[in-house]
Amino acid sequence: MLTLLKLLKDGRFHSGQALGAALGISRSAVWKQLQHLEAEWGLSIHKVRGRGYQLSAPLALLNSVEIDEHSPACGWPVLVFDSIDSTNAEALRSIGRGMAAPFLVLAERQTAGRGRRGRKWVSPFAENIYYSLVLRIDGGMRQLEGLSLVVGLAVMQTLRDLGIAGAGLKWPNDVLVGEKKIAGVLLELVGDPADVCHVVLGVGINVNMQMADEVDQQWTSMRLEAGKAFDRNLLVARLGIVLREHLSRHQSAGFSVLQAEWEQGHLWQGRAVSLIAGVNRIDGEVIGIDGQGALRLKVGGVEKVFSGGELSLRLRDDS
Ligand code: BTN
Numbered sequence: 001m002l003t004l005l006k007l008l009k010d011g012r013f014h015s016g017q018a019l020g021a022a023l024g025i026s027r028s029a030v031w032k033q034l035q036h037l038e039a040e041w042g043l044s045i046h047k048v049r050g051r052g053y054q055l056s057a058p059l060a061l062l063n064s065v066e067i068d069e070h071s072p073a074c075g076w077p078v079l080v081f082d083s084i085d086s087t088n089a090e091a092l093r094s095i096g097r098g099m100a101a102p103f104l105v106l107a108e109r110q111t112a113g114r115g116r117r118g119r120k121w122v123s124p125f126a127e128n129i130y131y132s133l134v135l136r137i138d139g140g141m142r143q144l145e146g147l148s149l150v151v152g153l154a155v156m157q158t159l160r161d162l163g164i165a166g167a168g169l170k171w172p173n174d175v176l177v178g179e180k181k182i183a184g185v186l187l188e189l190v191g192d193p194a195d196v197c198h199v200v201l202g203v204g205i206n207v208n209m210q211m212a213d214e215v216d217q218q219w220t221s222m223r224l225e226a227g228k229a230f231d232r233n234l235l236v237a238r239l240g241i242v243l244r245e246h247l248s249r250h251q252s253a254g255f256s257v258l259q260a261e262w263e264q265g266h267l268w269q270g271r272a273v274s275l276i277a278g279v280n281r282i283d284g285e286v287i288g289i290d291g292q293g294a295l296r297l298k299v300g301g302v303e304k305v306f307s308g309g310e311l312s313l314r315l316r317d318d319s
Helices: 002-008 016-023 027-041 064-070 087-096 147-161 222-226 232-253 256-265
Strands: 045-048 052-055 078-081 103-107 129-137 167-170 174-177 180-191 197-205 272-277 280-289 295-299 302-306 312-315
Touching: 002 016, 002 027, 002 052, 016 027, 016 052, 027 045, 064 078, 064 232, 078 087, 087 103, 087 129, 087 180, 087 197, 129 232, 147 167, 147 174, 147 180, 147 197, 147 232, 147 256, 167 256, 197 232, 232 256, 256 280, 272 295, 280 302
Parallel strands: 078 103
Antiparallel strands: 045 052, 103 129, 129 197, 167 174, 174 180, 180 197, 272 280, 272 312, 280 295, 295 302
């Protein structure tokens, strides 16, 4: 399937005969593959009698060599998949097979992209970033404290560096522009967190996506915000550089060194919010975060501290 796409990715017309000859298949087999690409991969292909087939827009695909060239200091192996259930799931399988960390898993599309709290992460082909960086943690719990907030901060910084000035954070690790989500972070862990474990830092960034009926929350993309398309290879490279720098500060001094920077990026400082934990809801006002990345809320005039992966925040109507 991808060989056919690579032939078409220049956005020019290619005849069915030429495509069939290049692939060693019949013209009707080409036609079937093209139908599959449209139906399953959501690609739009123009068919013009006498000229052949053309993608509605040229495709720029992920390329590990280009990513390495733009971020040579990162030095972690990059695995790129055309289509996978979830880059986080693949990262966990690779850990299970004994692959040495750090390494990075990327995909052009995910068929079962995972979001926080059991949600689905909509992951169309060649439009966004689906990124899972695997780290080995052998420094105990301290190295895990606030880690998901560190990743959110690095994503926000990367987006701002690339011109998305309105990108900001929502505790614990969403990246928003205004009230619309532009990126999300999902950490998954295997092993013993108190001893040696592996953590998968999963990042989804809406890059060039312009339409997605299936997304069940307010969302935006870099392209919608900036009015231009972005080079995803450059973005992956830039994210790697920023993430590496933030992770190294976190590793050597703990989360508290990034606390002030995180709060500066927090869009909901001082806002009236509801904290949702399953069926329970706590109303309060955001004070900020503590040195471990836990949320500090003023509830009924008293400060309370909350942490945990299943919590989420909503703005209150009166905020
Ligand atoms: C969220 O709900 O905000 C977290 C979304 C995380 C999505 C990314 S995409 C790459 C990685 N693989 C997954 O299946 N999920 C994460």
